[in-house]
Amino acid sequence: GAVVSQHPSRVICKSGTSVKIECRSLDFQATTMFWYRQFPKKSLMLMATSNEGSKATYEQGVEKDKFLINHASLTLSTLTVTSAHPEDSSFYICSAGSRGGYEQYFGPGTRLTVT
């Protein structure tokens, strides 16, 4: 199946700093990438959808100025959590969909801890 990577897998940062998470599709071109957030023992919550070369579409209640998404190429999307606070601590997961296909393939996730 298609492979999606995320980096870093874990990150600890201080309150007020920014953190960038990378999502890469390794063996296919991802026309669309999705960013999710998952709280402990909860299902995935979609944060935003990004298409290569265009602005991301954010879900209701997600602050676009806090969670900056860039989808600069068909294999790379980044999520930057700006001015992080402890309540931003969570498990962030990206997924990627290929052109013409309906399946989404997920990355391994990034555990963010803000102290």
Added chain:
Amino acid sequence: EDQVTQSPEALRLQEGESSSLNCSYTVSGLRGLFWYRQDPGKGPEFLFTLYSAGEEKEKERLKATLTKKESFLHITAPKPEDSATYLCAVQAPQGGSEKLVFGKGMKLTVNP
């Protein structure tokens, strides 16, 4: 509004004890129904996509089926390594969006 409900929320089985997980959905214009497996601390792993009622797909001990209102994930003679959270999601065309709507998941524990 598109909705996905999974039941039961948690299930404990003995090794070899077959069972089924249910995913019921309400969606306008189903494009696809997806099953994923998620292990703790990891991203979801793609299992199946079902597109139309009557469709079935199999992979090892797992078999997924689809009707117009629900999908079942049948687990035959499960092993402890099948323990995981199983997620069901639907995709419907919403203004061209391809986003998935997930159920809350079903945590399966298979005891040896």
